[in-house]
Amino acid sequence: ALTVDASESIAPIQPTMYGIFFEDINFAADGGLYAEMVKNRGFEFVDPMMGWQQPNSDRHSMNLESGFATAIKSKESPADQTYIQVLVNKPEGYELINEGFRGMGVESGAEYLLSFEGAKGEGEVSQVVFTLIDESGKAIGSTTVDLSGTDWKVYEASIKAKATSEKAKLKLTFKGAGIVNLDMVSLFPKDTWMGREKGLRKDLVQLLNDLDPGFLRFPGGCIVEGRTLARRYQWKKTVGPIEDREILVNRWNTEFAHRPTPDYFQSFGLGFFEYFQLAEDMGAAPMPILSCGMACQFNTAELVPMDQLDPYIQDALDLIEFANGDVSTYWGKLRSDMGHPEPFNMKYIGIGNEQWGPEYIKRFKVFEKAIKAKYPEIIIISGSGPFPDGEHFEYGMEQLSELNSEIVDEHYYRPPNWFRENADRYDSYDRNGPKIFAGEYAAQSVAIASPDNRNNWSCALSEAAFMTGLERNADVVVMTSYAPLMAHAEGWQWTPDLIWFNNLESYGTANYYVQKLFSNNRGTDLISITEEDSPLTGQSDLYASAVKDANTNELIIKVVNTSKSAQEIDLDFEGAKVASKAMSYTLRSDDPEAVNSFESPKGISPAAAEISLSKGRLRTSVPSEALVVYKVKI
Ligand code: AHR
Numbered sequence: 001a002l003t004v005d006a007s008e009s010i011a012p013i014q015p016t017m018y019g020i021f022f023e024d025i026n027f028a029a030d031g032g033l034y035a036e037m038v039k040n041r042g043f044e045f046v047d048p049m050m051g052w053q054q055p056n057s058d059r060h061s062m063n064l065e066s067g068f069a070t071a072i073k074s075k076e077s078p079a080d081q082t083y084i085q086v087l088v089n090k091p092e093g094y095e096l097i098n099e100g101f102r103g104m105g106v107e108s109g110a111e112y113l114l115s116f117e118g119a120k121g122e123g124e125v126s127q128v129v130f131t132l133i134d135e136s137g138k139a140i141g142s143t144t145v146d147l148s149g150t151d152w153k154v155y156e157a158s159i160k161a162k163a164t165s166e167k168a169k170l171k172l173t174f175k176g177a178g179i180v181n182l183d184m185v186s187l188f189p190k191d192t193w194m195g196r197e198k199g200l201r202k203d204l205v206q207l208l209n210d211l212d213p214g215f216l217r218f219p220g221g222c223i224v225e226g227r228t229l230a231r232r233y234q235w236k237k238t239v240g241p242i243e244d245r246e247i248l249v250n251r252w253n254t255e256f257a258h259r260p261t262p263d264y265f266q267s268f269g270l271g272f273f274e275y276f277q278l279a280e281d282m283g284a285a286p287m288p289i290l291s292c293g294m295a296c297q298f299n300t301a302e303l304v305p306m307d308q309l310d311p312y313i314q315d316a317l318d319l320i321e322f323a324n325g326d327v328s329t330y331w332g333k334l335r336s337d338m339g340h341p342e343p344f345n346m347k348y349i350g351i352g353n354e355q356w357g358p359e360y361i362k363r364f365k366v367f368e369k370a371i372k373a374k375y376p377e378i379i380i381i382s383g384s385g386p387f388p389d390g391e392h393f394e395y396g397m398e399q400l401s402e403l404n405s406e407i408v409d410e411h412y413y414r415p416p417n418w419f420r421e422n423a424d425r426y427d428s429y430d431r432n433g434p435k436i437f438a439g440e441y442a443a444q445s446v447a448i449a450s451p452d453n454r455n456n457w458s459c460a461l462s463e464a465a466f467m468t469g470l471e472r473n474a475d476v477v478v479m480t481s482y483a484p485l486m487a488h489a490e491g492w493q494w495t496p497d498l499i500w501f502n503n504l505e506s507y508g509t510a511n512y513y514v515q516k517l518f519s520n521n522r523g524t525d526l527i528s529i530t531e532e533d534s535p536l537t538g539q540s541d542l543y544a545s546a547v548k549d550a551n552t553n554e555l556i557i558k559v560v561n562t563s564k565s566a567q568e569i570d571l572d573f574e575g576a577k578v579a580s581k582a583m584s585y586t587l588r589s590d591d592p593e594a595v596n597s598f599e600s601p602k603g604i605s606p607a608a609a610e611i612s613l614s615k616g617r618l619r620t621s622v623p624s625e626a627l628v629v630y631k632v633k634i
Contacts, residue, residue, distance in 0.1 A: 002531050004546050006555055006634065007575025009525035011475035013547055016214040016285055018519035019481050021440055022275070023221030024266055025252045025494055026487035031101030032501060033486070034270040035201045037112070037187040038098045038170060043071055043082045044247040045265050053097045067094030067174075072181075079237075079246040083117070083183035088125055088174040096172040097133075098185065102490040103167025105503030106132055106140060111190040112159045113197070114143060116182055117243075119152040123178015130157070130172055130187075134165040147180060158190070166504045184243055194281060198242070198269070203506050204486065207499050209282050211512075211519050215479060216279040217287040217350065217439065223251045223266070224289050224353045227299040232291040235319055238271025239334060245271060251296070252493045259451060259493045273335065276323060276344040286323065287479075289350030289381070290316050292363045297385075303359055306366070313370045316349060320375050348379045354411055354440075356385030356392045361399045368403070381407045381437055388412040388425075401433045407478065409439040416443040416462035420562060423465050424537040426473035436476055440483035441466075442496055442511065453495035455509035457604055457625070458592035464514045464627040465538065465560045471518065471545035472535055474526040482515055489598070500598075507601030510594070513587050517606060517629050521556045521585075523547030529557060542567060542622070548576075548634075557630045561622040571618040571630075578616055579633040584609050588626035 039051035048071035056066040067088040075081050088094050131142035140163040145155050192199035226232035237246045245268040253264040279286035293304035293312045318331050323346035325332030351367045382405045384396045400408050443459035446452045470477045487497035498512050529546040536544040541563035547556050561567050585606040596603050
């Protein structure tokens with residue numbers, strides 16, 4: 001028999017217990033969440049014509065009769081250096097096509113908002129025709145824009161789609177002959193998350209929002225650090241007008257030879273303001289993380305000298321002002337000018353991603369001192385290395401404990417059995433040491449970041465077993481998140497990932513539904529569930545955790561059975577009078593290799609059932625290879 005003891009709250013479950021970790025990897029931002037459909041809209045990629053085709057002209061064979069585009073480097077600002085000058089020789093004979101992010105997702109009947117900066121040059125190009133074409137080249141919607149004047153101006157129009165295509169493209173043709181200059185050619189669906197113009201993709205945010213995340217960590221991951229310091233993520237370059245945000249080569253641009261993505265750049269249309277806003281929309285605590293003056297230790301491991309760390313520290317201080325400062329402050333005013341006079345109430349800041357060793361500790365100390373001196377209320381999250389069982393990890397923990405570090409971010413990408421075997425990982429953690437942010441984890445079916453990793457049921461079930469251990473230790477573990485979060489089916493660099501999408505559709509993996517069951521049932525107080533006074537950490541292949549929800553007056557018990565057979569359990573409740581009916585939510589599959597897919601997006605998803613209690617006990621059978629959440633009213 002298992003005993004659920006509701007008489008004592010062991011610890012509060014922090015509202016941040018289950019959150020999400022967002023990184024612009026796998027086209028998660030540009031080409032994903034950020035709904036811009038035009039790739040390289042401002043011609044600022046290293047190759048300014050990347051993403052653009054001119055099917056009727058070819059510089060190599062000097063076939064330029066119909067016309068051609070020339071990139072002009074005007075060097076007006078670091079963010080907006082390049083525009084294109086289009087010379088049209090044959091009206092309607094010259095075409096300029098943007099390929100989108102592996103195509104553009106266009107839905108029949110939907111409206112798309114077009115904008116561009118244009119200026120007429122010599123000659124008389126009077127109109128630009130923008131046409132959405134499907135894979136066969138057939139027009140599925142268009143709009144014609146009249147050009148006027150030689151001064152740069154912003155033109156806007158809209159296109160209504162007549163058909164659906166997952167891989168549409170945007171074709172530009174021109175009326176008249178002569179020169180026209182173009183920049184910032186942009187196309188967004190009108191229907192975005194919260195109806196925000198030039199906003200985020202609705203279906204993707206909905207999947208995130210459905211998780212009811214307790215926090216949103218952003219913007220990564222390795223992109224925080226950069227391969228080199230010059231290419232680190234700099235939040236100040238991601239706020240203010242979109243056209244002033246300086247493009248950066250994404251750190252995942254060419255990381256894996258088997259998934260080269262030379263066209264992966266960060267436009268920062270989804271920048272720090274938008275991240276804060278997204279967190280607020282979802283009721284999640286914003287959790288930005290900044291460079292600590294060390295480039296990725298898997299790449300160059302470049303270090304900023306200690307006596308040159310100030311600008312990095314200033315970035316952290318200014319970020320807090322941007323998020324929380326009143327409108328009389330420099331950065332608070334910018335936030336207000338961007339449409340959010342109220343503070344974002346940021347409470348957490350991360351310093352350094354996945355960094356370790358003496359150089360990290362040295363730098364962390366300086367950040368901590370400066371941040372606490374000005375903003376003592378801000379909670380600082382420190383990093384640790386990616387090898388949870390390694391020596392440097394112990395070194396980091398020791399040092400950070402000595403520093404009284406508040407929260408340490410631990411990462412583990414490990415095989416499924418590691419997760420099952422480590423369900424008791426935190427049982428032995430020092431109750432007086434730093435709190436834990438299990439900031440990145442995912443079971444790897446083949447090997448770390450192998451392209452063959454699958455989001456299969458075996459991995460998801462192992463994570464569920466491990467998560468009962470996170471929850472059972474909610475007095476120490478205060479934040480957790482799976483990683484990576486999202487992946488474009490044709491633009492990824494890393495597997496497995498929680499959510500997969502193409503240009504039209506998206507789905508949550510089996511792992512997503514594990515996260516959702518835990519997050520949606522986080523409760524308010526940790527209570528104990530034991531078998532003869534011992535926690536269930538895999539004995540007889542059973543794992544369990546229990547919480548009370550003081551808001552809904554429920555006891556919530558999560559049980560994971562990793563065995564190939566169903567197992568009977570007999571739950572006895574102490575310290576609470578339970579109702580005679582309960583609900584169960586079962587997530588399972590007979591096949592450890594089973595996965596969700598575009599064809600079967602909810603193949604593995606929870607099934608609800610009502611069950612009866614008898615004389616205050618719940619006797620039930622936990623199906624084989626299942627996560628079951630039981631909810632009993634008290
Ligand atoms: O989640 C993918 C990567 O894994 C992250 O960018 C990094 O922090 C970790 O190594």
